[in-house]
Amino acid sequence: MNIAVVGTGYVGLVTGTCFAETGNQVICIDxxxxxxxxxxxxxxxxxxxxxxxxxxxNNQSGNLTFTTSLKEGVKDAEIIFLALPTPPGEDGSADLSYVLGVAKDLSKIITDYKVIINKSTVPVGTAERVTAALSENLNTDLFDVVSNPEFLREGHAVKDFLYPDRVVIGTSSEKAKKILEKLYEPFVNETSPLLIMDERSSEMTKYAANSYLATRISFMNEIANLCEKVGANVDNVRRGIGSDNRIGPKFLYPGIGFGGSCFPKDILALVKTAKQYGYSFETLKTIIQINEIQKSKLVQKIQNYFGKDLTGKTIAIWGLAFKPETDDIREASSIVTMNGLLEAGASLRVYDPAAMEHIKSIFGDKLFYASNQNEALEGADALGIVTEWKQFKEANLGEIKATLKEAVIFDGRNIYELEQMAKFGFY
Ligand SMILES: NC(=O)c1ccc[n+]([C@@H]2O[C@H](COP(=O)([O-])OP(=O)(O)OC[C@H]3O[C@@H](n4cnc5c(N)ncnc54)[C@H](O)[C@@H]3O)[C@@H](O)[C@H]2O)c1
Structure with a gap:
């Protein structure tokens, strides 16, 4: 099939590449x-x-090509994916200007039938708004608008796309439904179903999924906070509840808050949608608050140990990306942590396997950028773990202890076992 993908970021590029991999002709537009x-x-x-x-x-075989021209890109495409940004607007609602802007541009270009698919995360009712934008200049026979939210996780995006748990399609058009069924045939089966529903339910499914996952994280963060007070070990509690089939083990890891380009903005947007419909979504409002508090936990813990004024102290920071296996730093806890520590007077030696360049573009010369994790430790008083990259979990604790001035690690992601730490003499 001939496919155009508009917006070639984390979602668009993975979408385009994976569709090319299954034998389609894909052109990515940015x-x-x-x-x-x-x-x-x-x-x-x-x-x-x-x-x-x-x-x-796929690039070498010619299945995957690129252009900056929307007109050239969509010329031969029967299917057009919109994988455009939907950042939070000033009031927290999803900013649809990218999506609606491209829809309007498309309305002036399209001359034959196209299925236009919202892959961006968009609020309930967006398919109707995209339809309205296209209809300004275009006969409705010439297009269908479909909702097809994306559930991939950065860091596992290719696997998630090629082997999805499910594919959700929101459409009321039989013609579009048949095209989408054919397109997704290689990706779905009995255990990974193609779920076809109306547009509004499909749009809501994406927000409900992200909000629920974020809720689990914030719930566990509160359990962890309480564990600290009552003298329980949250890792034991996590294992204890995660092995319950009704609960399951995923998204139960406490830490210094969730970030990324999706959870924070999608929760805000759902709270906003609820408000527009006269509903106050109390759980989600609390989740946002808990997460904000959680993000500053590492700074608090470091100050509890060294005192409020950190002048003269050097802290090594391991992990800057918002989670492992990505270079994405949007809404990362590292940013809150480092700003807090710098404000308190600390010097920072930082390292991340993938996100250094992005962090440099924000913090400039305020930080020392180490070329590897061990270099970050040199001359540091203590180590803070902000992102749980595998290589940090496997680090040699003896070496860390020998390099740091004090035997103290502030483990923001609970990657080390307390007993093991005690054996090495860590505080
Ligand atoms: N990143 C994720 O893990 C993820 C997962 C699921 C859903 N989503 C959703 O998918 C959407 C895209 O997210 P992303 O992370 O890929 O964003 P991104 O910022 O990485 O990529 C967006 C791309 O769109 C391009 N762009 C902007 N305006 C354009 C225009 N007018 N024409 C062509 N290209 C244009 C930008 O240059 C950029 O390359 C968002 O709605 C997001 O919420 C993201």
């Missing part, structure tokens, strides 16, 4: 000339495990 040039030269502009191999293969 307004970022620099990004398009990179891709044309065979460079993957984001860090995503496994992406480069299939990107290169």
């Amino acid at each position: 307004i970022d000339q620099n990004k398009v040039n990179q891709m044309k030269n065979g460079i993957v502009p984001i860090y995503e495990p496994g992406l480069e191999t299939i990107f290169t293969k």
